Amino acid sequence: MxxxxxxxxxxxxxxxxxxxxxxxxxxxxxxxxxxxxxxxxxxxxxxxxxxxxxxxxxxxxxxxxxxxxxxxxxxxxxxxxxxxxxxxxxxxxxxxxxxxxxxxxxxxxxxxxxxxxxxxxxxxxxxxxxxxxxxxxxxxxxxxxxxxxxxxxxxxxxxxxxxxxxxxRAGDHGPYLLKSAGEHERLKGVVTIKKQKLGPNPVANPPADWETLDWTVTEDEAKRNGVADADERLGKFRADFYKAGSIAQEYDQVIESYKRVQESKTTCR
Known part of the structure:
Protein backbone atom coordinates (compact mmCIF):
# COMPACT_ATOMS: atom_id res chain seq x y z
CA MET A 1 0.00 0.00 0.00
CA ARG A 169 -9.53 24.50 -4.70
CA ALA A 170 -11.71 27.55 -4.01
CA GLY A 171 -8.74 29.44 -2.60
CA ASP A 172 -6.55 28.72 -5.62
CA HIS A 173 -9.39 29.75 -7.94
CA GLY A 174 -10.13 32.95 -5.99
CA PRO A 175 -7.43 35.32 -7.34
CA TYR A 176 -8.44 34.64 -10.96
CA LEU A 177 -12.11 35.15 -10.13
CA LEU A 178 -11.44 38.41 -8.26
CA LYS A 179 -9.18 39.81 -10.98
CA SER A 180 -11.65 39.05 -13.75
CA ALA A 181 -14.55 40.50 -11.75
CA GLY A 182 -12.65 43.74 -11.17
CA GLU A 183 -11.99 44.10 -14.89
CA HIS A 184 -15.38 43.04 -16.26
CA GLU A 185 -17.18 45.69 -18.33
CA ARG A 186 -20.46 45.29 -16.42
CA LEU A 187 -18.83 45.60 -13.00
CA LYS A 188 -15.79 47.85 -13.29
CA GLY A 189 -16.41 51.28 -11.79
CA VAL A 190 -19.98 50.35 -10.85
CA VAL A 191 -19.93 47.39 -8.48
CA THR A 192 -17.41 47.16 -5.64
CA ILE A 193 -16.08 43.62 -5.44
CA LYS A 194 -16.15 42.23 -1.91
CA LYS A 195 -13.87 39.42 -0.78
CA GLN A 196 -14.59 36.34 1.31
CA LYS A 197 -11.75 34.94 3.41
CA LEU A 198 -11.41 31.15 3.31
CA GLY A 199 -8.73 30.70 5.93
CA PRO A 200 -4.93 30.52 5.84
CA ASN A 201 -3.11 29.15 2.82
CA PRO A 202 -0.77 26.49 4.29
CA VAL A 203 1.91 27.04 1.64
CA ALA A 204 1.81 30.84 1.33
CA ASN A 205 5.12 32.60 1.90
CA PRO A 206 4.78 35.12 3.45
CA PRO A 207 1.67 33.85 5.31
CA ALA A 208 -1.62 34.87 3.71
CA ASP A 209 -5.29 33.92 3.68
CA TRP A 210 -7.08 32.40 0.74
CA GLU A 211 -9.71 34.77 -0.66
CA THR A 212 -12.48 34.54 -3.20
CA LEU A 213 -15.38 36.65 -4.43
CA ASP A 214 -18.24 37.00 -1.96
CA TRP A 215 -21.17 36.98 -4.37
CA THR A 216 -23.89 37.67 -1.80
CA VAL A 217 -22.16 40.54 0.03
CA THR A 218 -21.06 42.10 -3.27
CA GLU A 219 -24.61 42.10 -4.63
CA ASP A 220 -26.23 43.29 -1.40
CA GLU A 221 -23.81 46.18 -0.94
CA ALA A 222 -24.11 47.22 -4.57
CA LYS A 223 -27.91 47.40 -4.25
CA ARG A 224 -27.61 49.44 -1.06
CA ASN A 225 -25.39 51.82 -3.03
CA GLY A 226 -28.03 52.29 -5.70
CA VAL A 227 -27.03 49.68 -8.27
CA ALA A 228 -30.52 48.26 -8.76
CA ASP A 229 -29.43 45.78 -11.45
CA ALA A 230 -26.48 44.40 -9.47
CA ASP A 231 -27.83 40.86 -9.73
CA GLU A 232 -28.04 41.11 -13.52
CA ARG A 233 -24.52 42.56 -13.75
CA LEU A 234 -23.04 39.83 -11.58
CA GLY A 235 -25.01 37.22 -13.50
CA LYS A 236 -23.52 38.47 -16.76
CA PHE A 237 -20.03 38.29 -15.31
CA ARG A 238 -20.64 34.78 -14.00
CA ALA A 239 -21.89 33.62 -17.41
CA ASP A 240 -18.89 35.14 -19.19
CA PHE A 241 -16.30 33.87 -16.71
CA TYR A 242 -17.68 30.32 -16.58
CA LYS A 243 -18.60 30.08 -20.26
CA ALA A 244 -18.81 26.61 -21.76
CA GLY A 245 -15.47 25.07 -22.58
CA SER A 246 -13.43 27.53 -20.53
CA ILE A 247 -10.71 26.53 -18.10
CA ALA A 248 -12.69 28.34 -15.38
CA GLN A 249 -15.73 26.17 -16.08
CA GLU A 250 -13.66 22.99 -15.99
CA TYR A 251 -12.08 24.04 -12.70
CA ASP A 252 -15.44 24.97 -11.21
CA GLN A 253 -16.86 21.59 -12.21
CA VAL A 254 -14.10 19.88 -10.23
CA ILE A 255 -14.91 22.03 -7.18
CA GLU A 256 -18.58 21.10 -7.52
CA SER A 257 -17.67 17.42 -7.73
CA TYR A 258 -15.81 17.64 -4.43
CA LYS A 259 -18.71 19.54 -2.87
CA ARG A 260 -21.01 16.67 -3.84
CA VAL A 261 -18.60 14.34 -2.06
CA GLN A 262 -18.96 16.55 1.03
CA GLU A 263 -22.75 16.48 0.83
CA SER A 264 -22.88 12.72 0.38
CA LYS A 265 -21.60 12.23 3.92
CA THR A 266 -25.14 12.95 5.09
CA THR A 267 -27.18 11.87 2.06
CA CYS A 268 -25.55 8.60 0.97
CA ARG A 269 -24.32 6.89 4.13
Whole structure:
Protein backbone atom coordinates (compact mmCIF):
# COMPACT_ATOMS: atom_id res chain seq x y z
CA MET A 1 0.00 0.00 0.00
CA UNK A 2 2.81 2.40 0.79
CA UNK A 3 4.20 1.86 -2.70
CA UNK A 4 0.91 2.98 -4.19
CA UNK A 5 0.99 6.13 -2.06
CA UNK A 6 4.44 7.02 -3.32
CA UNK A 7 3.40 6.39 -6.92
CA UNK A 8 0.29 8.55 -6.58
CA UNK A 9 2.10 11.38 -4.84
CA UNK A 10 4.84 11.55 -7.45
CA UNK A 11 2.81 11.09 -10.66
CA UNK A 12 3.25 14.11 -12.95
CA UNK A 13 2.45 13.26 -16.58
CA UNK A 14 -0.94 14.58 -17.71
CA UNK A 15 -2.37 17.58 -19.52
CA UNK A 16 -4.32 19.49 -16.88
CA UNK A 17 -2.62 21.55 -14.21
CA UNK A 18 -4.22 21.05 -10.79
CA UNK A 19 -2.72 24.27 -9.41
CA UNK A 20 -0.52 23.42 -6.47
CA UNK A 21 -1.13 22.44 -2.89
CA UNK A 22 -4.59 21.06 -3.61
CA UNK A 23 -3.13 18.80 -6.29
CA UNK A 24 -1.01 17.20 -3.58
CA UNK A 25 -3.99 16.98 -1.23
CA UNK A 26 -5.87 15.11 -3.94
CA UNK A 27 -3.08 12.54 -4.13
CA UNK A 28 -3.35 11.95 -0.38
CA UNK A 29 -7.17 11.80 -0.69
CA UNK A 30 -6.92 9.14 -3.39
CA UNK A 31 -4.59 7.10 -1.20
CA UNK A 32 -7.01 7.39 1.73
CA UNK A 33 -9.78 6.09 -0.54
CA UNK A 34 -7.44 3.28 -1.64
CA UNK A 35 -7.06 2.18 1.98
CA UNK A 36 -10.85 1.98 2.26
CA UNK A 37 -11.21 0.09 -1.03
CA UNK A 38 -8.55 -2.30 0.24
CA UNK A 39 -11.04 -3.55 2.83
CA UNK A 40 -13.07 -5.08 -0.01
CA UNK A 41 -12.42 -8.53 -1.45
CA UNK A 42 -9.55 -8.42 -3.96
CA UNK A 43 -11.81 -9.06 -6.96
CA UNK A 44 -14.06 -6.17 -5.91
CA UNK A 45 -11.28 -3.58 -5.66
CA UNK A 46 -11.06 -0.71 -8.16
CA UNK A 47 -8.37 1.62 -6.81
CA UNK A 48 -4.66 0.91 -6.93
CA UNK A 49 -4.64 -0.30 -10.54
CA UNK A 50 -3.07 1.36 -13.56
CA UNK A 51 -2.93 1.15 -17.32
CA UNK A 52 -0.16 2.62 -19.47
CA UNK A 53 -1.33 5.56 -21.57
CA UNK A 54 -0.53 3.69 -24.78
CA UNK A 55 -2.75 0.78 -23.73
CA UNK A 56 -5.70 2.79 -22.42
CA UNK A 57 -8.78 2.91 -24.65
CA UNK A 58 -10.56 6.19 -23.91
CA UNK A 59 -13.59 5.15 -25.94
CA UNK A 60 -14.33 2.13 -23.75
CA UNK A 61 -12.55 3.25 -20.56
CA UNK A 62 -10.72 -0.06 -20.44
CA UNK A 63 -7.15 -1.28 -20.76
CA UNK A 64 -6.13 -3.20 -23.87
CA UNK A 65 -4.01 -5.41 -21.62
CA UNK A 66 -4.56 -6.51 -18.03
CA UNK A 67 -4.86 -3.79 -15.40
CA UNK A 68 -1.64 -3.70 -13.38
CA UNK A 69 -1.59 -3.33 -9.61
CA UNK A 70 0.25 -0.23 -8.40
CA UNK A 71 2.76 -2.11 -6.31
CA UNK A 72 6.40 -3.06 -6.40
CA UNK A 73 7.17 -6.52 -7.74
CA UNK A 74 10.77 -7.60 -8.36
CA UNK A 75 11.89 -4.13 -9.39
CA UNK A 76 13.19 -1.60 -6.86
CA UNK A 77 10.58 0.56 -5.16
CA UNK A 78 10.14 4.08 -6.59
CA UNK A 79 12.82 6.52 -5.54
CA UNK A 80 11.89 8.52 -2.45
CA UNK A 81 11.44 12.11 -3.65
CA UNK A 82 11.01 13.59 -0.20
CA UNK A 83 7.32 13.11 0.61
CA UNK A 84 7.32 9.52 1.81
CA UNK A 85 4.41 8.71 4.09
CA UNK A 86 5.15 7.57 7.67
CA UNK A 87 6.81 4.16 7.95
CA UNK A 88 4.61 3.19 10.90
CA UNK A 89 1.64 1.45 9.25
CA UNK A 90 -0.44 1.90 12.41
CA UNK A 91 -0.45 5.68 12.19
CA UNK A 92 -2.70 7.63 9.82
CA UNK A 93 -1.20 9.98 7.26
CA UNK A 94 -1.11 13.65 8.22
CA UNK A 95 -2.83 14.84 5.05
CA UNK A 96 -1.93 18.52 5.36
CA UNK A 97 1.71 17.94 6.32
CA UNK A 98 2.14 15.38 3.53
CA UNK A 99 0.54 17.68 0.95
CA UNK A 100 2.75 20.57 2.06
CA UNK A 101 5.85 18.41 1.71
CA UNK A 102 4.71 17.23 -1.71
CA UNK A 103 4.16 20.85 -2.78
CA UNK A 104 7.56 21.95 -1.46
CA UNK A 105 9.38 19.15 -3.27
CA UNK A 106 7.66 19.93 -6.58
CA UNK A 107 8.27 23.65 -6.08
CA UNK A 108 11.99 23.16 -5.39
CA UNK A 109 12.30 21.40 -8.73
CA UNK A 110 10.27 24.04 -10.56
CA UNK A 111 7.61 21.50 -11.49
CA UNK A 112 3.89 22.10 -11.75
CA UNK A 113 1.49 19.76 -10.02
CA UNK A 114 -0.91 18.12 -12.42
CA UNK A 115 -4.18 16.23 -12.21
CA UNK A 116 -2.96 12.65 -12.48
CA UNK A 117 -4.56 10.51 -15.21
CA UNK A 118 -7.48 8.61 -13.65
CA UNK A 119 -6.41 5.40 -15.37
CA UNK A 120 -3.08 5.60 -13.52
CA UNK A 121 -4.81 4.87 -10.19
CA UNK A 122 -8.18 3.22 -10.93
CA UNK A 123 -9.82 0.72 -13.26
CA UNK A 124 -11.98 1.98 -16.13
CA UNK A 125 -11.67 5.70 -15.38
CA UNK A 126 -10.96 8.14 -18.21
CA UNK A 127 -11.99 11.54 -16.82
CA UNK A 128 -11.00 13.32 -13.62
CA UNK A 129 -14.50 14.36 -12.52
CA UNK A 130 -15.73 10.83 -13.13
CA UNK A 131 -12.89 9.53 -10.96
CA UNK A 132 -13.98 11.80 -8.08
CA UNK A 133 -17.51 10.42 -8.36
CA UNK A 134 -16.28 6.83 -8.56
CA UNK A 135 -14.03 7.25 -5.53
CA UNK A 136 -16.96 8.69 -3.59
CA UNK A 137 -19.21 5.78 -4.57
CA UNK A 138 -16.58 3.27 -3.44
CA UNK A 139 -16.06 5.04 -0.12
CA UNK A 140 -19.78 5.37 0.65
CA UNK A 141 -20.58 1.77 -0.30
CA UNK A 142 -17.77 0.52 1.93
CA UNK A 143 -19.05 2.75 4.75
CA UNK A 144 -22.44 1.05 4.62
CA UNK A 145 -21.13 -2.48 4.24
CA UNK A 146 -17.78 -2.93 6.00
CA UNK A 147 -17.23 -0.05 8.42
CA UNK A 148 -16.40 -1.12 11.97
CA UNK A 149 -15.32 0.56 15.18
CA UNK A 150 -11.74 -0.40 14.34
CA UNK A 151 -11.64 1.08 10.84
CA UNK A 152 -14.07 4.02 11.06
CA UNK A 153 -11.11 6.41 11.32
CA UNK A 154 -10.42 5.78 7.62
CA UNK A 155 -13.66 7.57 6.67
CA UNK A 156 -12.98 10.35 9.16
CA UNK A 157 -9.58 10.96 7.55
CA UNK A 158 -11.09 10.86 4.06
CA UNK A 159 -13.85 13.33 4.98
CA UNK A 160 -11.41 15.76 6.61
CA UNK A 161 -9.21 15.75 3.51
CA UNK A 162 -12.26 16.31 1.29
CA UNK A 163 -13.05 19.47 3.27
CA UNK A 164 -9.46 20.66 2.88
CA UNK A 165 -9.57 20.08 -0.88
CA UNK A 166 -12.78 22.10 -1.32
CA UNK A 167 -11.23 25.03 0.55
CA UNK A 168 -7.90 24.74 -1.27
CA ARG A 169 -9.53 24.50 -4.70
CA ALA A 170 -11.71 27.55 -4.01
CA GLY A 171 -8.74 29.44 -2.60
CA ASP A 172 -6.55 28.72 -5.62
CA HIS A 173 -9.39 29.75 -7.94
CA GLY A 174 -10.13 32.95 -5.99
CA PRO A 175 -7.43 35.32 -7.34
CA TYR A 176 -8.44 34.64 -10.96
CA LEU A 177 -12.11 35.15 -10.13
CA LEU A 178 -11.44 38.41 -8.26
CA LYS A 179 -9.18 39.81 -10.98
CA SER A 180 -11.65 39.05 -13.75
CA ALA A 181 -14.55 40.50 -11.75
CA GLY A 182 -12.65 43.74 -11.17
CA GLU A 183 -11.99 44.10 -14.89
CA HIS A 184 -15.38 43.04 -16.26
CA GLU A 185 -17.18 45.69 -18.33
CA ARG A 186 -20.46 45.29 -16.42
CA LEU A 187 -18.83 45.60 -13.00
CA LYS A 188 -15.79 47.85 -13.29
CA GLY A 189 -16.41 51.28 -11.79
CA VAL A 190 -19.98 50.35 -10.85
CA VAL A 191 -19.93 47.39 -8.48
CA THR A 192 -17.41 47.16 -5.64
CA ILE A 193 -16.08 43.62 -5.44
CA LYS A 194 -16.15 42.23 -1.91
CA LYS A 195 -13.87 39.42 -0.78
CA GLN A 196 -14.59 36.34 1.31
CA LYS A 197 -11.75 34.94 3.41
CA LEU A 198 -11.41 31.15 3.31
CA GLY A 199 -8.73 30.70 5.93
CA PRO A 200 -4.93 30.52 5.84
CA ASN A 201 -3.11 29.15 2.82
CA PRO A 202 -0.77 26.49 4.29
CA VAL A 203 1.91 27.04 1.64
CA ALA A 204 1.81 30.84 1.33
CA ASN A 205 5.12 32.60 1.90
CA PRO A 206 4.78 35.12 3.45
CA PRO A 207 1.67 33.85 5.31
CA ALA A 208 -1.62 34.87 3.71
CA ASP A 209 -5.29 33.92 3.68
CA TRP A 210 -7.08 32.40 0.74
CA GLU A 211 -9.71 34.77 -0.66
CA THR A 212 -12.48 34.54 -3.20
CA LEU A 213 -15.38 36.65 -4.43
CA ASP A 214 -18.24 37.00 -1.96
CA TRP A 215 -21.17 36.98 -4.37
CA THR A 216 -23.89 37.67 -1.80
CA VAL A 217 -22.16 40.54 0.03
CA THR A 218 -21.06 42.10 -3.27
CA GLU A 219 -24.61 42.10 -4.63
CA ASP A 220 -26.23 43.29 -1.40
CA GLU A 221 -23.81 46.18 -0.94
CA ALA A 222 -24.11 47.22 -4.57
CA LYS A 223 -27.91 47.40 -4.25
CA ARG A 224 -27.61 49.44 -1.06
CA ASN A 225 -25.39 51.82 -3.03
CA GLY A 226 -28.03 52.29 -5.70
CA VAL A 227 -27.03 49.68 -8.27
CA ALA A 228 -30.52 48.26 -8.76
CA ASP A 229 -29.43 45.78 -11.45
CA ALA A 230 -26.48 44.40 -9.47
CA ASP A 231 -27.83 40.86 -9.73
CA GLU A 232 -28.04 41.11 -13.52
CA ARG A 233 -24.52 42.56 -13.75
CA LEU A 234 -23.04 39.83 -11.58
CA GLY A 235 -25.01 37.22 -13.50
CA LYS A 236 -23.52 38.47 -16.76
CA PHE A 237 -20.03 38.29 -15.31
CA ARG A 238 -20.64 34.78 -14.00
CA ALA A 239 -21.89 33.62 -17.41
CA ASP A 240 -18.89 35.14 -19.19
CA PHE A 241 -16.30 33.87 -16.71
CA TYR A 242 -17.68 30.32 -16.58
CA LYS A 243 -18.60 30.08 -20.26
CA ALA A 244 -18.81 26.61 -21.76
CA GLY A 245 -15.47 25.07 -22.58
CA SER A 246 -13.43 27.53 -20.53
CA ILE A 247 -10.71 26.53 -18.10
CA ALA A 248 -12.69 28.34 -15.38
CA GLN A 249 -15.73 26.17 -16.08
CA GLU A 250 -13.66 22.99 -15.99
CA TYR A 251 -12.08 24.04 -12.70
CA ASP A 252 -15.44 24.97 -11.21
CA GLN A 253 -16.86 21.59 -12.21
CA VAL A 254 -14.10 19.88 -10.23
CA ILE A 255 -14.91 22.03 -7.18
CA GLU A 256 -18.58 21.10 -7.52
CA SER A 257 -17.67 17.42 -7.73
CA TYR A 258 -15.81 17.64 -4.43
CA LYS A 259 -18.71 19.54 -2.87
CA ARG A 260 -21.01 16.67 -3.84
CA VAL A 261 -18.60 14.34 -2.06
CA GLN A 262 -18.96 16.55 1.03
CA GLU A 263 -22.75 16.48 0.83
CA SER A 264 -22.88 12.72 0.38
CA LYS A 265 -21.60 12.23 3.92
CA THR A 266 -25.14 12.95 5.09
CA THR A 267 -27.18 11.87 2.06
CA CYS A 268 -25.55 8.60 0.97
CA ARG A 269 -24.32 6.89 4.13
Missing amino acids: RTFALLALSYLSTAVWAGGYQGCLERVWTYQAYLIDGLNAVNDQTLGFKCANANFDKATGDCRVDWERCESKTAPAPKDKGWRVPEDETKPIDAEATAKKCYEEHNKRGRRIYNFPPFSVAKKQAEFNALITKVNDIVNKAYREIRTADNKHLWEDFDTTTDKIVTA
